[in-house]
Amino acid sequence: MNWMIFSPEICCLATALVFLFLSMAPVDSRRDYIVAIALTGVAVCASLAGIHAQGELFHGTYRIDLFSQVFKSMLLMGLFLVVVISSGLNGIERRYHPEFYMLLTICTLALMMLVSAVHILTLYVALELSSYSLYILVFLRKGRDQGTSSGMKFFLIGASASATMLFGLALLYGATNAAYFRVLIEVIPGVIHQPEVILGLALALCGFFFKMAVFPFHFWAPDVYEGAAHQVAAYISTASKVAVIAVLLRMAALTGGASTHLVHFLAILAIISMTVGNLTAIAQKDLKRLLAFSSIAHAGYVLVGILCISPQGNTSAIFYALTVLLLKFTCFLVVVQVAFDGENIEIDRLAGLHRRSPIMALALMTALFGLAGIPPTIGFTGKLLIFTAAMEKGYFALVLIAMFNVVISLYYYLLVVRAAYLLEPAEGEGALAPMPGAGILAGTLVAAIVAIGIYPTPILELIRAAAMALG
Amino acid sequence: MHTEFADFPFLSAILLSCLVGMLVIMVLPAQRTREIKWVSAVFSGLTLILSAYLFLAYDQAQGGLQFVERLPWIPGLGISYHNGADGFSLPMLLLTGIVFFTGVLTMWEMEHRVKEFFALIFLLVAGVFGMFMALDLFFIFVWFDVSLFPMYLLIAVWGSTRKEYAAMKLTLYLLAGSALILPAIVYLVVQSGIGTFDILALMAPGTFSPGEQKFAFLLLYIGFGILAGVWPFHTWSPVGHVAAPTAVSMIHAGVLMKIGAFGVLRVGMFLCPEGWQFWAPLMALLATVGIVYGAFVGLSQKDLKYCIGYSSVSHMGIVGLGLATMTVDGINGAVFQMFAHGVMTALFFSSVGYIYDRTHTKIIAELGGLGRIMPVATTYFIIAALTGIGVPCLASFWAELLVFISSFKVYPVYGILAISGLVVSALFMLRVVQRTCYGPKNEKFAHLPDVPFKLGIPRMILVSVIVLFGLFPSLMLDVIRTATIPFLHRLP
Numbered sequence: 001m002n003w004m005i006f007s008p009e010i011c012c013l014a015t016a017l018v019f020l021f022l023s024m025a026p027v028d029s030r031r032d033y034i035v036a037i038a039l040t041g042v043a044v045c046a047s048l049a050g051i052h053a054q055g056e057l058f059h060g061t062y063r064i065d066l067f068s069q070v071f072k073s074m075l076l077m078g079l080f081l082v083v084v085i086s087s088g089l090n091g092i093e094r095r096y097h098p099e100f101y102m103l104l105t106i107c108t109l110a111l112m113m114l115v116s117a118v119h120i121l122t123l124y125v126a127l128e129l130s131s132y133s134l135y136i137l138v139f140l141r142k143g144r145d146q147g148t149s150s151g152m153k154f155f156l157i158g159a160s161a162s163a164t165m166l167f168g169l170a171l172l173y174g175a176t177n178a179a180y181f182r183v184l185i186e187v188i189p190g191v192i193h194q195p196e197v198i199l200g201l202a203l204a205l206c207g208f209f210f211k212m213a214v215f216p217f218h219f220w221a222p223d224v225y226e227g228a229a230h231q232v233a234a235y236i237s238t239a240s241k242v243a244v245i246a247v248l249l250r251m252a253a254l255t256g257g258a259s260t261h262l263v264h265f266l267a268i269l270a271i272i273s274m275t276v277g278n279l280t281a282i283a284q285k286d287l288k289r290l291l292a293f294s295s296i297a298h299a300g301y302v303l304v305g306i307l308c309i310s311p312q313g314n315t316s317a318i319f320y321a322l323t324v325l326l327l328k329f330t331c332f333l334v335v336v337q338v339a340f341d342g343e344n345i346e347i348d349r350l351a352g353l354h355r356r357s358p359i360m361a362l363a364l365m366t367a368l369f370g371l372a373g374i375p376p377t378i379g380f381t382g383k384l385l386i387f388t389a390a391m392e393k394g395y396f397a398l399v400l401i402a403m404f405n406v407v408i409s410l411y412y413y414l415l416v417v418r419a420a421y422l423l424e425p426a427e428g429e430g431a432l433a434p435m436p437g438a439g440i441l442a443g444t445l446v447a448a449i450v451a452i453g454i455y456p457t458p459i460l461e462l463i464r465a466a467a468m469a470l471g
Numbered sequence: 472m473h474t475e476f477a478d479f480p481f482l483s484a485i486l487l488s489c490l491v492g493m494l495v496i497m498v499l500p501a502q503r504t505r506e507i508k509w510v511s512a513v514f515s516g517l518t519l520i521l522s523a524y525l526f527l528a529y530d531q532a533q534g535g536l537q538f539v540e541r542l543p544w545i546p547g548l549g550i551s552y553h554n555g556a557d558g559f560s561l562p563m564l565l566l567t568g569i570v571f572f573t574g575v576l577t578m579w580e581m582e583h584r585v586k587e588f589f590a591l592i593f594l595l596v597a598g599v600f601g602m603f604m605a606l607d608l609f610f611i612f613v614w615f616d617v618s619l620f621p622m623y624l625l626i627a628v629w630g631s632t633r634k635e636y637a638a639m640k641l642t643l644y645l646l647a648g649s650a651l652i653l654p655a656i657v658y659l660v661v662q663s664g665i666g667t668f669d670i671l672a673l674m675a676p677g678t679f680s681p682g683e684q685k686f687a688f689l690l691l692y693i694g695f696g697i698l699a700g701v702w703p704f705h706t707w708s709p710v711g712h713v714a715a716p717t718a719v720s721m722i723h724a725g726v727l728m729k730i731g732a733f734g735v736l737r738v739g740m741f742l743c744p745e746g747w748q749f750w751a752p753l754m755a756l757l758a759t760v761g762i763v764y765g766a767f768v769g770l771s772q773k774d775l776k777y778c779i780g781y782s783s784v785s786h787m788g789i790v791g792l793g794l795a796t797m798t799v800d801g802i803n804g805a806v807f808q809m810f811a812h813g814v815m816t817a818l819f820f821s822s823v824g825y826i827y828d829r830t831h832t833k834i835i836a837e838l839g840g841l842g843r844i845m846p847v848a849t850t851y852f853i854i855a856a857l858t859g860i861g862v863p864c865l866a867s868f869w870a871e872l873l874v875f876i877s878s879f880k881v882y883p884v885y886g887i888l889a890i891s892g893l894v895v896s897a898l899f900m901l902r903v904v905q906r907t908c909y910g911p912k913n914e915k916f917a918h919l920p921d922v923p924f925k926l927g928i929p930r931m932i933l934v935s936v937i938v939l940f941g942l943f944p945s946l947m948l949d950v951i952r953t954a955t956i957p958f959l960h961r962l963p
Contacts, residue, residue: 354587374620374646375613384609387653388548391661399657403650410646414623414639422627422635457545464547 005053005064008072011043012079012109016102023098033087036101040080047073060180061119066469070318070462071115071246074325078239079108081329082231087435090342091229092140100140104235107133111243118181120169123247127165127207130243131158134236138228142342150220150227157220161210168203171196181254189256198261205251211244214303215273218296222284225292226344233288234332237295238325245321248306249314253470257309266307267398274300274405282412287345290412291331294371297409298324304402305386308393314467316385319460323370323382326452330367330445334360337434347416352425357432361420363442368413370449373406377453385460480540481525482554482604485564488517489597496590504585508575511589515572518600522568526561526950534558534953536606536671545609549660549667553606558954562810562947563603563726563733569936570725570817571596573929574718577821580828580926581629581716588629591621592718599722602730608656608668611738612649618730619645619698622711622723630714632774632833637707637714644697644707651694652734655687659742673742676961681745688746691739692754698731700787702761709780713833717824720776724783725817729809732790736806740794744962751795755878758791759885759892766896775826775833778903779819782859785896786812786867792889793874796881797962799955804873806951811858811866811940818933819855822848825926826907829919835903840912845921849908851930856904858937860897866937869944 003010018039022032051069056062082104092100110130117123135155141147173179175196176187191197206217213221225233255262277297284290302324305317337360338353339345354361370379383406387399434442452459492514499507529537536555544552556564574592581588598618605611620642627638660668663678679687697704708728712720740747765785772778786808793805825848826841827833842849858865861872871893879886922930940947 369620375616380613380616384653384657385548387657388661391654391657396654396658399654400650403654404647407643407647407650411639411643414642417623418627418635421624455544457547460545460547 002055005050005055006057007050008043008047008076009109009112011039011046012076012105012112015039015043016105016109019098019102019105023102027095027097029089029094029097032097032101033083033089036083036086037080040076040083040105044073044076044080047076058122060182061122062113062116063118064116066466068116068246070466071242071321072112074242074322075108075111075115075239078235078242078325078329079104082235082239084437084441085234085333085336085435086231088336088340088342089229089231090340091142091231092342093142096140100137100231103133103137107137107235108239111239114243115246117247118250120173120179124166124169127211127247128162130240131162131211134232134240137232137235138224140232141227141229146227150223154220154224157217158210161207161217164203165207168200168206171200172204175200181250184254185256188254192255192259198259201251201255201262202265205248208244208248208251209269211240212248212299212302213292213296214269214299215276215296218273218277218299221296222289222292225288225295226286229342230288230332230336230339233291234329234336237291237328237332241295241299241328242321242325245302245306245317248303249317249470252306252309253314255309263307263309266303267395270300270303270307271398271401272300273297273303274402278405278408278412281409284412285346285348287335287347287350287416290347290416291328291335294409294412295328297405298371300405301383301386301402304390304395304398308389308395310389310393311464311467312385312389312392314470315460315464316382316389318463318467319385319456320382322452322459322463323378326445326449327367327370327379330363330442330449331371333438333442333445334364334367337432337438340435347419348423350416350419351423352429353420353432355431356425356429357434359439359442360432360434363446364420365417366446366449368416370453372410372413374410375453376450378449378456379453381453381456481521481538482556483540485518485521485600485604486597488514488521489593489600493590493593493597496586496593499586501584501586504582507585507589508579511575511593512572514593515575515596518596519568519572522564525556526565529556529558529561529950529953531949531953534957544607548609549665549669550609551607551669552610553669553671554604555606556604558951559733559736559806560603561950562806563729564600566729566810566813567596567599567603567726569932570721570813573817573821573932574721574725576929577721577824577926578716578718584628588625591625592722595621595625595722599726599730603733606670608660608670608673608738611734612653612656615652615730615734616646616649618727619649622715622719622727625719626711626715629716629719631716632713633710634714637710641707641711644704648694648697648704648731651690652738655690655694656738658690659683659687670737670741679743681749684743684746685749686746688739688743688750691743692735692750695731695734695739696757696791698728699735699791700728700731700761700784701757701791702764702784702788703757705761705765705784708784709777712780712783712820713774713776717820717827720820720824721817724779724820725813728783728787729813732787732794732805732809736794741958748797748962751797752882754791755795755882755885758788758795759882759888761785761788761791762889763892763895766892766899770895770899770902773835775823775835775838775903775907776820778835778899779816779823782896782900783812783816785892786816786859788892789871789874789889792878792885796874796877797959798877798881799952799959800873801877801881802955802959803948803951804870804877806955807944807947808867808870808874810947811870811937814933814936815855815858815867818851818930818937819859821930821933822851822855825922826852830916835906838907838913838916839910840908841916842908843912844916844919847922847927851922851934853904853908854934854937856900860900861893864938864941866940866944868941869948
């Protein structure tokens with residue numbers, strides 16, 4: 001067995017163990033922060049170095065190919081970025097800081113296992129491991145009430161989604177007598193018209209729809225985003241989403257596109273998700289809640305790519321995972337800088353950001369325009385890929401509905417841009433003092449968002465190859 | 472897909488002057504407003520020189536696309552960076568150069584958040600230039616959107632009169648247009664079956680069935696038509712004109728609305744000629760309604776900028792009518808009208824801008840007797856009004872003449888209605904001139920200075936362009952004809 005191909009996971013596990021020991025030592029936030037940056041940086045390098053690794057582990061239940069490695073790189077980059085903005089970490093009590101890093105890395109480890117899992121049980125175990133780490137992370141929010149109530153909501157909805165999913169997996173196993181994906185992919189297209197198979201697949205997908213915040217499993221999202229610490233919310237909206245996109249792609253690939261019922265099911269969920277997400281976002285006053293509803297809408301757009309069940313559709317969904325990662329993280333970077341005290345942030349609190357910190361205002365505007373899919377940002381390229389894939393399948397109406405949702409979403413994104421660029425700073429609000437390196441990070445992200453939007457070719461080629469590995 | 476470059480990539484040089492200009496402005500400190508304005512003037516002047524050079528250097532005998540630049544961009548999707556100029560785009564490039572340069576000069580006195588203003592203007596104009604020269608659907612859409620979203624901030628931050636409402640309405644309307652354009656573009660690319668975004672490749676006859684063309688053309692016509700101010704999708708336009716600051720009004724009415732008409736021409740009519748022929752009667756109908764409606768609504772306006780806004784709706788209707796005639800003269804006239812209206816409306820807004828900056832009012836009833844207070848400013852204003860009416864020897868006379876003659880042949884009823892609309896619009900223009908420039912002097916404004924020579928420069932440039940092309944219309948028509956005749960020859 002070649003353990004080198006497992007090195008990103010090992011790095012992650014080692015980091016978690018380091019923080020387990022640090023949590024027993026006297027509290028020193030500065031030390032934790034530096035250690036976390038160093039170790040997650042190493043993990044990112046390990047994953048990038050091993051991006052072309054291939055192989056199978058643990059009796060074929062764990063597959064390592066370009067598809068999984070691209071996702072792992074994205075996940076670790078997401079982890080790294082979230083760690084970078086944790087230098088203040090005022091939303092979580094100081095004595096819990098080592099635990100925060102530990103749970104974050106464990107969750108990332110679980111998500112990495114999730115994207116490599118090709119056996120029903122590995123999949124379920126990885127999903128639960130990541131979910132439980134996230135439940136605790138949400139609870140860690142300082143000021144007990146918020147964290148507890150949203151944590152409870154998250155936990156209860158999550159547990160019921162897991163149960164639903166387990167039921168679906170059991171049905172699937174019962175109908176096919178197979179637990180390995182490589183067997184399922186051969187068996188399922190033949191038996192896809194049996195009701196229990198369709199039901200099993202649909203229920204199994206529900207567990208992931210919960211994590212993805214697809215309608216009707218989206219109710220936790222706004223409360224959790226609002227109730228969790230900014231860094232945790234940033235993690236949930238970036239890394240966790242990325243992993244789920246990977247799993248949904250694997251699950252959808254199982255059907256081989258043989259079931260129109262399943263496609264219709266996904267299409268309906270996609271349409272409702274984007275419409276509900278966008279319409280509800282308009283009424284939001286809290287920036288994190290707004291971002292939560294926009295996540296729900298984006299889950300809908302991704303589903304459009306996933307339900308194509310074609311190489312183009314898979315490429316577009318993987319590209320969109322990267323898009324969501326970059327854009328949502330940039331938004332949260334600004335949230336963390338503006339609400340450095342760890343309190344929740346009303347949209348009005350962005351007033352005068354263009355004067356208080358021009359680079360943060362620019363980053364926020366670029367990210368929001370990116371989320372709205374306006375060129376020349378990565379957001380536009382992502383949407384173009386999804387729409388092209390859907391159009392090739394002949395889903396014209398779906399594309400048109402998605403496009404009109406984009407217009408609706410532009411309204412509330414513009415309201416945020418308006419606060420940042422039009423309103424003058426409130427009395428006594430001086431220049432914003434971003435934490436060290438935040439300005440450079442924001443500039444880099446803006447450059448990346450625009451550069452990949454203008455010239456996506458190299459990354460697109462890599463992602464296309466990754467999508468082929470899935471097939 | 473091959474790489475192809477002219478000896479010197481003039482078209483890319485125009486784009487680069489905009490983008491480099493924007494970057495230079497962004498790195499200058501915000502308080503150095505003088506330097507920022509000079510940088511803007513230099514780089515916008517550069518685009519004017521380049522676009523004027525292209526206009527003159529174009530080989531009319533050879534015709535077709537020239538100055539072509541092509542570079543594979545996203546090979547996996549069949550997207551290439553493909554630019555070229557022909558008789559349709561050259562007048563538009565020249566127009567953009569003129570309006571951009573004069574617009575920058577017009578804003579010489581502004582003091583509020585200067586750096587951001589000029590940076591956004593440069594981004595917007597880069598989008599406009601890019602749209603006029605692009606021959607790849609991907610880039611056409613990208614540049615189209617790049618030219619739209621800076622408008623939100625430009626109007627909402629620096630505007631007046633219900634600026635936030637106007638900015639939001641405008642942005643959502645135009646983006647709703649692009650919500651129709653993008654599916655249409657993707658639909659065409661997918662249906663072609665050759666997996667390319669390149670217009671020249673997609674133009675090959677027989678690529679699309681008549682049914683596909685009819686469907687896609689309708690989406691493209693409405694999508695781009697929203698930006699072109701086609702009735703009944705025009706309501707964003709007067710509101711936006713009124714709220715925008717002077718230079719933005721100039722660029723907005725002068726070139727941005729032309730992007731819409733140009734999009735109908737370049738994407739809709741080039742790729743879906745049969746769809747165009749099918750829907751042409753509808754285009755003619757909507758255009759005629761726009762001409763008449765714009766004129767009548769303009770008649771009852773109290774705000775000077777609203778008057779010009781509705782006259783724009785009316786004049787853009789003439790463009791639409793010209794395109795709908797499907798004749799050489801009609802299309803020549805439409806493209807010429809796009810150019811003439813762009814210059815005229817820029818002059819209009821820049822003179823109204825001057826008057827507004829001094830008097831702080833745009834209400835017609837409050838003005839009056841300006842002719843004796845600021846004779847030079849009113850002269851510019853009157854020249855713009857006369858151009859709008861279509862007085863001979865001024866550029867738009869020829870454009871309107873061509874459109875009306877050809878529309879009489881094809882759609883006699885619409886032609887007569889459109890001419891009557893023009894009479895009404897002449898009436899309302901003259902009324903506006905009479906009420907603001909003549910009559911009793913408003914003593915409140917008696918002390919205000921006239922246009923100084925330095926601020927007069929941009930207006931003088933615009934007037935000389937109007938007169939030049941009014942006296943020598945063949946300068947423009949010969950270029951446009953090189954594109955129109957081959958285009959109509961290709962039709963089935």
